[in-house]
Amino acid sequence: MKEQSFFQLSQDAVNQLAERYGTPLLVLSLEQVEKNYDLLRTHIPQMKIHYAMKANPDLRILETMINKGSEFDVASDGEINLLSSIGVSGDRMIYANPIKTESGLQACVEAGVTRMTFDSETEIAKIARFVPHATVLLRLRIDNPAAHVDLNKKFGAPREKAMELMLKAREAGLDMAGIAVHVGSQVTTADPYLHAFDVVRSVMDEASRHGLDLRILDIGGGFPIPETGVHYNLTAMLDQIAARLSEDFADKEIWSEPGRYMAGTAQNLITKVIGVNERNGQVWYFLDDGIYGTFSGVIFDQWDFKLLSFKEGRKIRATFAGPSCDSLDIMFRGKLTEPLDVGDLLLVPVCGAYTSASATTFNGFKKARTVVWEEVRKELGLEQQELLSMAV
């Protein structure tokens, strides 16, 4: 079986792209997005994929996913309307935000979205009012303190309230169809999924004793991408999940909502050193992209990005800051790097998820422009350089 791959530009490509398009520059590989989709399909063939577009809503990624036959996990009216505007029908979306706004539910009515999740009693009446007979999944809380970002702190009904909530949903006329879990993000072993499946199994058994036949298991997202200092075996993990799904949930529809995994490995950032300073004996490098831009993932996603300089020299520890005038705009302190000069380019691979998606234009700095590798490489006559195994 194929292993997880990621897209990484060569030094030559970085130099030529920076010269042609300027920096900061995001370079997106749609072929990599396709590979990510195909690998997941190969290893868990029974699982329907709904791309969690919040990870990276770039239109070209959405179009690639549409062509692959993917469906979508949406969380707001904005996401629903964006997909509608490019021709995605509502029956290819799940509104997977357990707490929905009225404008979000109104968008469901207009777009024909009828599948959604809930984890509280107040949501049942809200859903029934806008979308009577909606197909709903109960989002179950699964504690996973090992997750990179533990979303179960915010969402999910406790196990002991599951039955009561499901019966109330049925009473309200909703199509009480299944269970949704999301075990966290950047999950690097199958264990949290397998643990979640135990809990789901017991809920489904209890439900059938109450005459409620649940037909859908939505296993959420969380699949990992290469990260500094973290070792994992994606394909082994997916195979374990697939085996367990076949054993225990063979008669259920299996849904998933991967975000980070689909987009993370498909995008590189090229950023430039625009200033060097020494403060209290520490070297500071100022880059043309920062916390308010593509590196917003440092804060919102608690992510430690890898910086490649293509330079030689004994490594030093330095502070990396962004271009804005705000003192919060510092990405890394004490980060090991080759010594750098003004004008040097840095490549940030594995930079496609929770990066550009949460970038702002604070202080008047434009968001990094995105070019598609498969388009620009022809123009520049460049070869694709790709590393086929995880480099961590």
Ligand SMILES: *Cc1c(COP(=O)(O)O)cnc(C)c1O
């Ligand atoms: C964010 C989110 C996802 C995607 O998570 P990843 O870790 O990026 O795969 C999936 N489902 C729900 C409900 C989410 O909130």
